[in-house]
Amino acid sequence: MKTELISTVFLSEKRKNTLIMLLNGPATIDEIKQSINGTTSAIMAQVKILIEQGLIEQKDDEYRLTHIGQIILKKIKPLIEALNVVEGNKEFWDSRDLSAVPDDLLDRIGDLGDVTIHEPDLNHLFEPPKELLVSLKSSANVCTFYSYFCPTCPCNYSELAKNEVNYNLILTKPVYERLRDEYTDQYNAIMQSQNSHLFVCHEQIITPGAISVTDDLMLLSFFNKKGFFDHKKVISFEENARQWGHEFFLHYKENAEQIK
Template sequence: MKAELISTVFLSEKRKSALLMLMDGPATVDEIKDSLTGTTSAIMAQVKILLEQGLIEQKEDGYRLTHIGKIIMKKIKPLVEALDVVQENKGYWDSRNLGCIPEYLLDRIGELGEILVHEPDLNHLFEPPSQLLKSLHQTTNVYTFYSYFCPTCPYNYAELSNKNVNFHLLLTQPVYDRLKDEYTDQYNAMMESENAHLYICNNDTLKLGALSITDDMMLIAFFNKEGIFDHKKVLSFEESARQWGKDLFLHYKEKSEKVK
C-alpha cells in the first residue's frame, strides 16, 4: 500500500499538481482543469485515481483533500519543492559547498522556489547582478552579508544611508577593516545614519560568500567545493525565498558583534 500511494503522487505530474493545488483549499472541477494541462478526459482520469486512493473527496460541486490526503501532502510538499529547486540546476548545486547552511534551513531549501543562477561575464565579474542594483534603488529594507570585498558595496550602502533606507550589513573582520580604512567617506556616511546597522562576524564560522535580501528579491552566493568563489549567484524573487534568506541572515547575526 505504501508503494501504491507513493506511485499515486509521484508517477503523474497531473496528480501531483492537483494535490498541491488542493492544499490551498477546495477547488471546483473547472478550477482543476484550468490549472492543469491536458484534455478534460485525461485530467478527470487522474482525479478518479486520487478519489480511489482516498487522497481527495468530492463535496457538492468540488474536490478537497481528505484527512489522509492532508497528512501525506504536508510531508510530501517540502520534498517536491526541494526536488524542483535542485533538479532544474543540479550541476550548480552539486558543485556548491552547502556547509554554511544550518540543517534546519537545508530542510527548507524548497522555499527558494524558482531560482535564477547568475554567472557574470568577465567584464562584470566583480559587480553585483543588475537585478540586485535595481532592487537596492527602490527597497526600504536590506539585509546583506559579505565574506569578500565587493568594490561597489561602500558606494551602494553609503547611498542607502543618505536615502535613510533601513539596512543591516554584516561583514567579516577583514572586509570591515578594508571598508573602514580605505572608504572613509562611505564608512562615515553609514556610521552617521540612524538606519544603518553594521556587524562583524567571526571568520571561523563562515563558509558563505554573500547574502542579500531586499523587499523583492534574495541573492545568495556559495563557495564551490574546492573553496573557490567563482562569482555564481542564486537569485529568487519569491516571498518564501526572502523569508528563508532572512532566517539565514539572523543565524549569522547571532554569531556576530554589533558595531553600531
C-alpha cells in the same frame, strides 16, 4: 499499498500538482484545469486515480483532499518543493559548499521556490546583478552579508546609508577592514547614518559568499566545493525565499559584533 501511494503521487506531474493545489482548498475541474494546464479528459483520468487511492474525494462539483490526503501531502510537500529547487539547477547545487547553512534551513530549502542562477559574463564579474541593484533603489529595508570584497559595493552601501534606508550590513573582518581603511567616505556615511547598522562576523564561523534580502528579492552566493568563489548567485523573488534568506542573515547577526 505504500508503493502504490508513492507511485500515485510522484509518477504523474498532473496528479502531484493537483494534490498540491488542493492543499489550498477545494476546487472544481475547471479550476484544476486552469491551474495545471491540461485537458479536461486528461485531468479527469488522474483525478479518478486519486479518488481510487483515497487521496481526494468529490463533493458536489468540487474535489478536495481526504483526511488521509491531507496527512500525506503535508508531509510530502516539503520534499516536492526541495526537489523542485534542486532538480531545476542540479549541476549548480551539486557543486556548492552548503556547510554554512544551518540544518533547519537546509531542511526548508524548498522555501526558495522558483530560483534563477545568475552567472555574469567576464565584463561584469565584479558587479552585483542588475536585479539586486534595481531592488536596492526601491527598498525600505535591506539586509546584506558579504564574506568577499566587491569593489562596487561600498558605493551601494553608502548610498543606502545616505538615503536612510533601514540597512543592516554584516562583513567578515578582512572585508570590514578594507572598507574602513580604503573607502573612508563610504565607511563614514554608513557610520553616520541613524538607520544603518554595521556588524563584523566572528572569525570562527563558517560563512557563505553573500546574502542579500530586500523588500522584494533574496540573493545568495556560496563558495564551490573546492573553496573558490565563481560569481554564481541564486536569486528569488518569492516571499518564502525572502523569509528563508532573512533567517539565514539573522544566523550571522547573532554571531557578529556591532561596530559603533
